[in-house]
Amino acid sequence: MADYYSILGLSKTATDIEIKTAFRRLAKIYHPDKNPNDPNAKLLFENILKAYNVLSNPQFKRRYDNSN
16 A cells, blocks of 8 residues: 555645645646656556545544554
8 A cells, every 4th residue: 555645745744734735736747637648647646636535534534544
């Protein structure tokens, strides 16, 4: 399992604002629409999105933090 904090370039003590900011920054860079010639862009963006979806939801984040 990938470390969601590492994917977003954050520490485990990141705040909600830091999580959202990191996601937006990475989404602007790695979104598949911005990288149409990169076959890995879709997979990379999906990993970024999955990490954000878990870490931005307090219930999912708590469960994730407790499992690691």
